[in-house]
Amino acid sequence: MAIYNLDAILNRYCDDFLILEFNHLFISSSIREEVWLLQRRADPALVEKIMRAAEEFGIYDVNADKDFDTYSGGQKAILGCLLTLAVIRSQKIHGLKLLLNNVLDSLSDDNRLKLFSKFEEMRLTHDIRLYTNKKDRIQEIF
Amino acid sequence: MKIKKGTYRLEKRGLNFSLADDLDFKDRNNCFYFRGGNGFGKTSFLEKIIIPALKTEKVQYIYIGQDIRTQLYTLRALLAVQGIKVSDNDEVALLRLWINHSRSATVFILDEFDKYFPDYGFIFDWSDAFIRAYIMVTHLGYCQPDAVAGKYRTCNVKFDLVDFDGHIKNIRVKKE
Numbered sequence: 001m002a003i004y005n006l007d008a009i010l011n012r013y014c015d016d017f018l019i020l021e022f023n024h025l026f027i028s029s030s031i032r033e034e035v036w037l038l039q040r041r042a043d044p045a046l047v048e049k050i051m052r053a054a055e056e057f058g059i060y061d062v063n064a065d066k067d068f069d070t071y072s073g074g075q076k077a078i079l080g081c082l083l084t085l086a087v088i089r090s091q092k093i094h095g096l097k098l099l100l101n102n103v104l105d106s107l108s109d110d111n112r113l114k115l116f117s118k119f120e121e122m123r124l125t126h127d128i129r130l131y132t133n134k135k136d137r138i139q140e141i142f
Numbered sequence: 143m144k145i146k147k148g149t150y151r152l153e154k155r156g157l158n159f160s161l162a163d164d165l166d167f168k169d170r171n172n173c174f175y176f177r178g179g180n181g182f183g184k185t186s187f188l189e190k191i192i193i194p195a196l197k198t199e200k201v202q203y204i205y206i207g208q209d210i211r212t213q214l215y216t217l218r219a220l221l222a223v224q225g226i227k228v229s230d231n232d233e234v235a236l237l238r239l240w241i242n243h244s245r246s247a248t249v250f251i252l253d254e255f256d257k258y259f260p261d262y263g264f265i266f267d268w269s270d271a272f273i274r275a276y277i278m279v280t281h282l283g284y285c286q287p288d289a290v291a292g293k294y295r296t297c298n299v300k301f302d303l304v305d306f307d308g309h310i311k312n313i314r315v316k317k318e
Binding site for chain 1: 155156178179180181182183184185186208209210211253254256257258260281282303306308309311
């Protein structure tokens with residue numbers, strides 16, 4: 001049994017999936033920095049879009065420079081997903097397979113449903129496919 | 143150890159809790175489930191209200207936090223400096239070893255542990271000889287492992303957002 005085995009997850013799935021892992025959601029410490037790294041430039045418009053989307057999930061105290069560590073675990077999981085979706089849309093990425101590892105179980109039921117509807121929208125427009133990892137087995141959500 | 147009903151303010155975290163019922167962690171075979179929306183302060187309530195109260199009353203506890211990555215490194219180091227061989231153990235064996243060396247604890251806190259192990263009954267098997275009360279933060283359904291359902295009194299504690307004034311969230315904490 002393994003609680004959390006990043007090497008095993010990467011070895012098994014990194015060739016086929018973009019992996020969002022609960023314990024490794026971000027490289028940097030704020031939305032502004034993360035967008036800068038993912039877009040390779042400052043992108044205030046994208047930052048603004050992510051913050052507005054976060055408010056839909058009840059993250060009212062969202063701020064471009066707020067340290068990720070000051071958000072709750074579930075809020076970080078939501079922000080990680082919203083960042084990913086925003087970058088996929090911005091960079092017009094199609095056909096991506098996205099694996100959520102220990103992410104969905106950190107969300108309250110209402111936020112999980114809201115997030116599914118965001119992903120569903122991206123499935124229709126960008127052919128994104130969503131997977132989760134349960135008991136060492138990959139399951140396609142849609 | 144009891145957390146009495148009343149108001150608890152965590153201004154730095156922008157949270158103001160109104161606890162509607164006493165929470166008593168002294169009785170044996172109690173299992174508390176903390177539930178509520180994201181950002182409603184379940185982990186803050188654990189870390190800033192319950193754990194300090196446990197420390198004040200010198201009640202020993204085991205805490206498995208939400209971010210398990212750092213904790214596993216720490217755990218491995220902690221056991222190593224105590225002279226306990228850990229290099230050959232996998233993470234679950236490491237956890238078992240730690241729990242087995244924590245027999246002075248009477249409260250066991252698990253923050254979203256069920257996302258790693260939906261069937262977490264083994265935690266009870268390893269610890270119920272000395273643990274009196276379990277506190278679990280969860281977003282998953284109300285189903286419990288068989289080991290839990292038969293033996294423990296379940297107490298669901300719900301965190302609900304009352305209002306948000308732009309700075310502070312007022313949260314009602316109530317037993318269901």
